[in-house]
Amino acid sequence: MKEKLLTNFKAEYIFLILLLGVLFMPKYSFGSSSLAPFILQDTETETQLKTTDSIQEFRRLAKVYADSLNAEQAITYAKRYIRATSDLSIINDHYFSNIEHTNLYLNFKANYKPQFNFLSIFYLFAGFIGLFIFVVLNLKRGVNKQSTFLISLFVLFHSLFIIHLSLYLINCHYYFPDSLLVSTVFTLLYGPLIYLYFRMTVTNYRLRWLDGIHFLPAIVLLIYIFPFYLLSSQEKFVILFDQEDILLSEANLIIAAKIISLLLYAVLTYRIYRQSIKDAEERSNMLLWQRNIIAIYFIYVLTFLIFSTITSGFISTLPVFHIQILVMVGIVFYVAYITYVQPEIFKGEVKLVDPINIFKYKKSGLTESFSDELKQHLLQLLNEEKIYKNNEMSLELLSEKLGTSRHNTSQVINAHFDMNFFELINKYRIDEAVNMINQDKLNELNIIDIAYEVGYNNKVTFNKSFKKIHAITPSQYIKSLRS
Incomplete structure (x- = not known):
């Protein structure tokens, strides 16, 4: 057991060292390649635009050119005014009434005004549901506080990412400039959170201070982009308004680090799952909760790979883009459903009902x-x-x-x-067969006789069912008793 734990320990931290290596590459030294251009650019902007007179002049000229039907110049000065003040209220049909039907103005308006649709509202709703579930989970009593907090953080970060992305989809990110890069670090947290949660719930592992190393890559990235968070709201608005590609030179490395992190923790989590099955001995069914968490996480990893190809420019199909968000929404709704329908799962007291059976028996009149x-x-x-x-x-x-x-x-x-009908019948038949073999002290019974006696029609089916439950054939079992 000690050797197994030592092997797992080495595997985890070797992978983490490799991941940190990606983040600590020489190209990642903070300097002029990232933030300096914006600082210099903003310094020039301040010199030219920060006086009240010049700002109001931009607004006045936008109105003058609009009234004279010069849409191009009107929009040019309107953009200068917005860039200097972050005041988007200037974009209204009354102010630009003389050019409100021109294509230039309509495109200008579409670029900076909120645009709501069903999907964006649905995503926002899911995001706020996730925030509510985060609070509910942490207010529960009688649960494992540490593991519940981990899964609640997993839901929280997904919810915040959904909300953040929704701001862009509805064109409202200009109204919340302080949200710039707010969800950049989240993807590096998903793997450690789900791995540690799964380790605690499956193997009764207790968190140690050393486990904080799992979050080191996320901390490194947070420190690297932290100067952007220190910018003023106006400076962040200028970056968003100019649609500048910040962190462009580092983007591929950041995406690579996120993919490595997700794949690494997918492997580590799956190893725990496989080991828990081996240690289960007679227990053939794992808690569906753990099984479903693994399935959801693996689907998430797959969709993130697709999402990365989109953001990298390899694929530009909009429906594919939404797959990633929908999987996140699915995670939030699934945990919300479990929190509402079977909150005892967070106490480790009950087995979940298989979702297939929930729909299968929904209309059943069978009372408890x-x-x-x-x-x-x-x-x-x-x-x-x-x-x-x-x-x-x-x-x-x-x-x-x-x-x-x-x-x-x-x-x-x-x-x-x-289990299903066939699994139940086979279990009783094999248990009966084992009992017959154990009581056959004189070795008078042969395998085919035992198979017929317990209800099988042939030896092949009997051998297959026996091996499925005990991992050895009847002959091997008998031989082990005689040796």
Whole structure:
């Protein structure tokens, strides 16, 4: 066990060192390549434009040229006024009434006025739902505070990213210039958060101060771009208004670091998942919560790769662009659903109902009391009457013995045993076979006799079912008992 832990420890921190290497490349020294041009440019702007008289002159000239039907000059001075003041209220049809129908003005207006549509409103709604879920999760009592806080942060950062991106989609980022680069670091946090959360919930791992190293790449990037956060709102507005490509020279390295981080933690999380299955021994079904978290995270990694190709210019298809956002929305809504429907999952007390079964049985008239009654009757049939020995046993025949429908029988098996009909019957048959082998002290039984006795029609199916549960064939099991 110590060697396994040491191996995992080395793997984690070797990968982190490589990731930090990407961020610490010589090209990443902060200097004139990033922020200095904007500082110099703004210094010139301040010299030329900061006087009240010149700013008001821009506004006056915009109106004069608009009244004289010179749309090009009117818009030129309107842009100068907006750039100097960040005041977008000048863009209104009343002020530019004489040119409001020209293509130049309509394009100008479209570039800087909010544009709401169904998707943008939906994204904003999802983002604010995520903020609410973050608060709800951290107010819960009787939960593992550390692991719950990690998953709540995972939801929070996704929600903030959705809201931030929505500002651009609805053209409102000009009204919130301080949001510049606010979500740049988030992608480097997703992997560590989901990995540590999964490690805590699956292996009962307790956080240590040393685990802070997982967040070091995000901290390095935050420190690197922090000077942008120190800019005034007006300076950030100028960057947005001029549509300058900030961090352009570093963009590919930042994207590469994010991809490495996501892939690294996908591998580490999957290793924990595989190890937890091996350590589960007789338990063949993992908590669906952990399984679903892994599935969602892997889908996210895939969509981020697609998203990166879009932002890098390799693909420019708008529907593909929205896949990344929709996956994030799916993450927020899924955690919100679990928080509302089965909040006990954050206490580690219950198994989730498989989403497939939720829709499958949504219209079922099976009550909880009747479901428990059917369960007890089923256990009686299995343990006392041993109906699984009937090689013609089917879901329909079992339903007749229970006195209910196939639908209800299937639901009871799924809900109470966390398996389907065939898995349940095979489990009882193999358990019976093992019991027969263990009691056969004189070695009088052969494998085919055991297979027929427990309900199988042939040796092949029996061997396959036995190996699926015990990872060895019946012959190997018998040999292990005799050795």
